[in-house]
Amino acid sequence: MTYLKKSPWVIHYDASSCNGCDIEVLAALTPVYDVERFGIINTGNPKHADIFLVTGSVNEQNKEVVKNIYEQIPEPKVVVAIGICAASGGIFRECYNVLGGVDKVIPVDVFVTGCAARPESIIDGVVTALGILETKRLAMKEKGNETMDKSGSAV
Amino acid sequence: MITEPVISLVNAVLFILLAPLAGGLIAGIDRKVTARMQGRVGPPVLQPFYDVGKLFEKENMVVTVTQHFYVLSYLVFMIVAGALFFSGGDMLLVIFAFTLSHIFLVLGAYASYSPYSHIGAERELIQIIAYEPMIIFTAVGMYMVTQSFNVSAIVNSGIPIILYLPGVFIGYLIVLTIKLRKSPFDLSTSHHAHQEIVKGVTTDFSGSNLGKIEIAHWYEYVFLLGVVYLFFGFSPVIAVAAIIIAYFLEILIDNTISRVKWQLTLRSAWLIAGTLGIVNLGVLYYLKGVIMP
Numbered sequence: 001m002t003y004l005k006k007s008p009w010v011i012h013y014d015a016s017s018c019n020g021c022d023i024e025v026l027a028a029l030t031p032v033y034d035v036e037r038f039g040i041i042n043t044g045n046p047k048h049a050d051i052f053l054v055t056g057s058v059n060e061q062n063k064e065v066v067k068n069i070y071e072q073i074p075e076p077k078v079v080v081a082i083g084i085c086a087a088s089g090g091i092f093r094e095c096y097n098v099l100g101g102v103d104k105v106i107p108v109d110v111f112v113t114g115c116a117a118r119p120e121s122i123i124d125g126v127v128t129a130l131g132i133l134e135t136k137r138l139a140m141k142e143k144g145n146e147t148m149d150k151s152g153s154a155v
Numbered sequence: 156m157i158t159e160p161v162i163s164l165v166n167a168v169l170f171i172l173l174a175p176l177a178g179g180l181i182a183g184i185d186r187k188v189t190a191r192m193q194g195r196v197g198p199p200v201l202q203p204f205y206d207v208g209k210l211f212e213k214e215n216m217v218v219t220v221t222q223h224f225y226v227l228s229y230l231v232f233m234i235v236a237g238a239l240f241f242s243g244g245d246m247l248l249v250i251f252a253f254t255l256s257h258i259f260l261v262l263g264a265y266a267s268y269s270p271y272s273h274i275g276a277e278r279e280l281i282q283i284i285a286y287e288p289m290i291i292f293t294a295v296g297m298y299m300v301t302q303s304f305n306v307s308a309i310v311n312s313g314i315p316i317i318l319y320l321p322g323v324f325i326g327y328l329i330v331l332t333i334k335l336r337k338s339p340f341d342l343s344t345s346h347h348a349h350q351e352i353v354k355g356v357t358t359d360f361s362g363s364n365l366g367k368i369e370i371a372h373w374y375e376y377v378f379l380l381g382v383v384y385l386f387f388g389f390s391p392v393i394a395v396a397a398i399i400i401a402y403f404l405e406i407l408i409d410n411t412i413s414r415v416k417w418q419l420t421l422r423s424a425w426l427i428a429g430t431l432g433i434v435n436l437g438v439l440y441y442l443k444g445v446i447m448p
C-alpha cells in the first residue's frame with residue numbers, strides 16, 4: 001500500500017529567484033489549479049514535507065539555508081528545481097555571488113524548465129517527482145529490511 | 156440478559172475501533188466543504204486517511220526521545236476520555252482525562268528546542284485555560300438538570316436538556332470552535348495556515364508522531380460532537396441533525412472570520428462562560444422548583 005503518492009506535502013523555498021517562478025508556484029495553489037485536489041499541501045515546515053520546491057539560483061548567502069532545509073526533510077524526499085535559474089543560474093549566473101543551479105548544493109531529482117515556469121509544467125514536475133518518491137520509498141523499505149536482517153543474523 | 160457493565164464495555168470498544176474512521180471521515184468532509192466554500196474542488200473525502208497513512212510511511216525524525224512518550228500519552232488519554240464518555244462514565248472524569256491529554260501535547264511541544272514549537276505550546280496552554288471553564292459549566296449544567304454526572308444517566312434521563320441549558324449550549328458551541336482548531340481561535344495549530352506561526356504546536360513532530368497527533372484529533376472530534384448529542388439526548392434524530400448543523404456552522408465561521416489574537420480569544424471565551432454559562436446556571440438554580448420537572 002502506498003499513500004505517499006496520494007498525499008505529497010511540499011515546502012517551497014525561494015533561493016534567489018526574481019519572484020516570477022514563486023508567483024507561478026503559488027498560482028498552482030489558487031482555485032484555478034487547486035493542487036489540493038491531489039492532496040498536495042504547501043507546508044511551511046521541512047519536517048512535514050515530502051517534496052522540496054526550490055526556485056531561483058543558489059548564492060553564497062543561502063546555500064547553507066538550502067542545505068539545512070534539505071537535511072530537515074524526513075526520508076523519502078525529492079527535490080524539484082523550478083525555473084531556469086534553479087537549473088543553471090539562468091540570467092543571474094554571471095553574478096559575483098551566484099553559485100549556479102540548485103544541484104550545486106543538494107541532489108536535484110526533477111528540473112522544471114521555463115522562465116518563468118508555467119503552473120502546468122510545475123504540476124507536471126511534481127507529478128514526475130511523485131514517481132521518483134515512490135522508488136525512493138521502496139528503496140528505503142528494502143534497505144530497512146536489509147539492516148533488520150543484518151541485526152537479526154547478528155543476534 | 157445483558158448487564159450494564161457489558162454494554163458499557165461494548166460501547167467503549169466500539170468507540171476505540173470506530174471513532175478514528177468517523178473522525179477521519181468528518182475531517183475529510185470538512186476539507187471538502189471548506190474547499191467548496193473557497194471555490195475550489197478540494198481533496199478526496201478520504202484524504203485525511205491518505206495523509207496519516209503517508210505519515211506512517213515516512214521517516215520519524217525525532218528531536219528529543221521524550222517526544223514519543225508525550226505524543227503517545229496524548230493519544231492514549233484522548234482515547235481514555237472518549238471511551239469513558241461513550242461507556243457512560245463520569246463526566247468529570249472524562250473532562251479530567253481530556254484535559255490531561257492536551258497537557259501531554261503541550262509538554263511534547265515544550266520538549267523540543269524550536270521557538271515556534273514553544274510559542275505553539277504556550278498558545279495551546281492559553282487555549283486550554285480559555286475553554287476549560289465553559290466545559291466544566293457544561294458538565295455542571297447537565298448535573299443540575301439530570302441530577303447526575305454519569306453520561307449514561309444523562310442520556311437515559313429523557314429530559315430535553317437543551318431547553319434548560321440554551322445559554323450553556325451556545326457557550327459550548329463557541330468553545331467548540333477553539334477545540335476544533337477553527338478560525339477565529341486556531342492559535343496553537345491550524346488546519347489552513349501551514350506556513351504561519353500558528354502551525355506552532357506540531358512544528359517539531361514528523362512522520363508517525365505527527366500521524367498519532369492526527370489520529371488523536373479524530374478521536375477528539377467524535378468525543379466533542381458526542382457532547383453536543385447529550386444536549387439533545389431525548390431524541391436521536393434531532394441530536395444527529397443538531398450535530399450536523401453545529402459542525403456546518405463551525406466550518407462556515409472558520410471560513411468567514413479572520414483569526415484573532417490570543418488576548419481576545421481568552422477574553423471572549425471567559426466572557427461567554429461568565430455570562431451565558433453563569434447566568435444560565437444561576438437561573439436554573441433559583442427557578443429550580445418552578446421549571447424543573
Ligand code: SF4
Pocket residue numbers: 016017018019020021055056082083084085086090091114115116117
Ligand atoms: S527562471 Fe525566470 S522567472 Fe524564474 S526565477 Fe529565474 S528569472 Fe525569474
